[in-house]
Amino acid sequence: MNAPAKPLRGVLSPVLTPFNSDLSPAAPRFIKHCRWLLDQGVGLAIFGTNSEANSLSVQEKRGLLDALLDAGLPAHRMVPGTGTCALPDTIELSRHAVKAGCAGVLMLPPFYYKGVSDEGLFRSYAKVIEAVGDARLRIYLYHIPPVSQVAISLNLIDRLLKAYPGAIAGVKDSSGDWNNTAAMLKQFQPQGFDVFAGTETVLLQTMRGGGAGCITATGNVNPTAILRLYKTWQNPDADAQQQALNDTRAIFQKLPIIPAMKAAIAWKSGDEAWATVRPPLVELTDTQRRQLQTELDADQFEIPNAASLAHP
Amino acid sequence: MNAPAKPLRGVLSPVLTPFNSDLSPAAPRFIKHCRWLLDQGVGLAIFGTNSEANSLSVQEKRGLLDALLDAGLPAHRMVPGTGTCALPDTIELSRHAVKAGCAGVLMLPPFYYKGVSDEGLFRSYAKVIEAVGDARLRIYLYHIPPVSQVAISLNLIDRLLKAYPGAIAGVKDSSGDWNNTAAMLKQFQPQGFDVFAGTETVLLQTMRGGGAGCITATGNVNPTAILRLYKTWQNPDADAQQQALNDTRAIFQKLPIIPAMKAAIAWKSGDEAWATVRPPLVELTDTQRRQLQTELDADQFEIPNAASLAHP
Numbered sequence: 001m002n003a004p005a006k007p008l009r010g011v012l013s014p015v016l017t018p019f020n021s022d023l024s025p026a027a028p029r030f031i032k033h034c035r036w037l038l039d040q041g042v043g044l045a046i047f048g049t050n051s052e053a054n055s056l057s058v059q060e061k062r063g064l065l066d067a068l069l070d071a072g073l074p075a076h077r078m079v080p081g082t083g084t085c086a087l088p089d090t091i092e093l094s095r096h097a098v099k100a101g102c103a104g105v106l107m108l109p110p111f112y113y114k115g116v117s118d119e120g121l122f123r124s125y126a127k128v129i130e131a132v133g134d135a136r137l138r139i140y141l142y143h144i145p146p147v148s149q150v151a152i153s154l155n156l157i158d159r160l161l162k163a164y165p166g167a168i169a170g171v172k173d174s175s176g177d178w179n180n181t182a183a184m185l186k187q188f189q190p191q192g193f194d195v196f197a198g199t200e201t202v203l204l205q206t207m208r209g210g211g212a213g214c215i216t217a218t219g220n221v222n223p224t225a226i227l228r229l230y231k232t233w234q235n236p237d238a239d240a241q242q243q244a245l246n247d248t249r250a251i252f253q254k255l256p257i258i259p260a261m262k263a264a265i266a267w268k269s270g271d272e273a274w275a276t277v278r279p280p281l282v283e284l285t286d287t288q289r290r291q292l293q294t295e296l297d298a299d300q301f302e303i304p305n306a307a308s309l310a311h312p
Numbered sequence: 313m314n315a316p317a318k319p320l321r322g323v324l325s326p327v328l329t330p331f332n333s334d335l336s337p338a339a340p341r342f343i344k345h346c347r348w349l350l351d352q353g354v355g356l357a358i359f360g361t362n363s364e365a366n367s368l369s370v371q372e373k374r375g376l377l378d379a380l381l382d383a384g385l386p387a388h389r390m391v392p393g394t395g396t397c398a399l400p401d402t403i404e405l406s407r408h409a410v411k412a413g414c415a416g417v418l419m420l421p422p423f424y425y426k427g428v429s430d431e432g433l434f435r436s437y438a439k440v441i442e443a444v445g446d447a448r449l450r451i452y453l454y455h456i457p458p459v460s461q462v463a464i465s466l467n468l469i470d471r472l473l474k475a476y477p478g479a480i481a482g483v484k485d486s487s488g489d490w491n492n493t494a495a496m497l498k499q500f501q502p503q504g505f506d507v508f509a510g511t512e513t514v515l516l517q518t519m520r521g522g523g524a525g526c527i528t529a530t531g532n533v534n535p536t537a538i539l540r541l542y543k544t545w546q547n548p549d550a551d552a553q554q555q556a557l558n559d560t561r562a563i564f565q566k567l568p569i570i571p572a573m574k575a576a577i578a579w580k581s582g583d584e585a586w587a588t589v590r591p592p593l594v595e596l597t598d599t600q601r602r603q604l605q606t607e608l609d610a611d612q613f614e615i616p617n618a619a620s621l622a623h624p
Binding site: 023049054055056057058059060085086087088089092109110111112113114116117119120121123124127146147148149150278279280281282 | 335361366367368369370371372397398399400401404421422423424425426428429431432433435436439458459460461462590591592593594
């Protein structure tokens, strides 16, 4: 019923999840935002860390994915996050994504227990692959130890690739450790294992190292410039482009980044509801918001066609 | 339909969750183990860290609680863990526990995002309390920063107690930091906020400090001796009892403790299926198991009536 998944390349964004004032997911805003991201050329890594996805129930995630599909958005541009603490939840979400025809899934390791072994993580991924039992399953491993506190080691990737070469498709490296990204690029990218930077601040380095692109939070608010570097990274101005990306990123990153991105969309779209976050996150204070706006103005920051993100 | 919850005291155990070989929860073994714990005088903190509860889906947790109730086990001896990453899951599980007549719920803070503010955690607990909207809800805060990586500060407890004195019932302190337990005992126990040690290794200190008891992993395997100290902590041999408890605990704790406890039950009951754990945990190696058995034999360790834990 859907085109077979094909290898992903380029810029994807962990799509922000808008909420209503009662903290329920705001599906119409979510659809608009996803459509807008696709219009900018950005792929949909829905249900990532910056999507507050682990603050959503399995049912809510299924419902939001179905809402996108019902709205006619193309599954082959979607890479839903499906990794949770609990094997049955990860299996259910992954199965649902594969059946929907998604290009892949971005899979956190189970992250409650700390200090677990590579053997235990291998078994976790293996169980999911075997339970889903579908040749279309393409897993992007999600390495984000600063948040998950559970790392995906090079040895684990090696073992998974040998056991499940068809299912293990790549990685999002959000370690913040360039040496780790470089090691993944060197050891695994030549095998067709696609390495995505976890932030656009190392996009140029990643492309020079043969990587596949980036999956980055600020794709939600600054897609044009990030995509331009992805497309023109061999141009003479690439380093200057990278510096400009870093400057914009720094403005968001010095604040709690999820509330900051939502505040920027609320501001530029005029739709205040966009600022809502789910606990345990907290929206920006007025002072933080003024700081954000002042610095973004100084950076001549714009969200193209921002009004289209407002609802209703 | 159920007796109102009354303040808990004594020794509770985060009940081990037995699995079948296909990794599905083994409800009949779970019922047997819970009944055995009650027979030993130990309360049922089902769905704790040592229950592998965060490796279970919401549906599985609901199903296991219902299985206990259907088997006639008393809800007023149960304190299910209901804290998850996602507000709707925490609300659903807490509502289900309250409706079942459980004595309380043990509630982790949302634990995916790290470095979150007390304000964000306050809002998380507040939202659950308001959404459950039932005066019978009694929350035991679950402070286990070595695993959750998200702490429950004294300031947060103070604020929650002032806002929701009826709902905030106590804490399980698994920080491993006696100074923190002592501070909680001093500041909050006099207000009727019940402080439970998170391990029996500080049970005597906790009782001397006016605490309510302990909620401890090894209650699953060594209940008699732990309960004896709880009941006789004012006796002259209390320090010697504490030392004996510590010696037994150390045997389990030098190994991965959940697989070790399950291996001990498999060994003593003769029911090998008990050794099964869900990924990302891994069962003991043969070498680890021999070490465990040798050291437990030297400790003259026994599980009373262990054969009753075997299934079928």
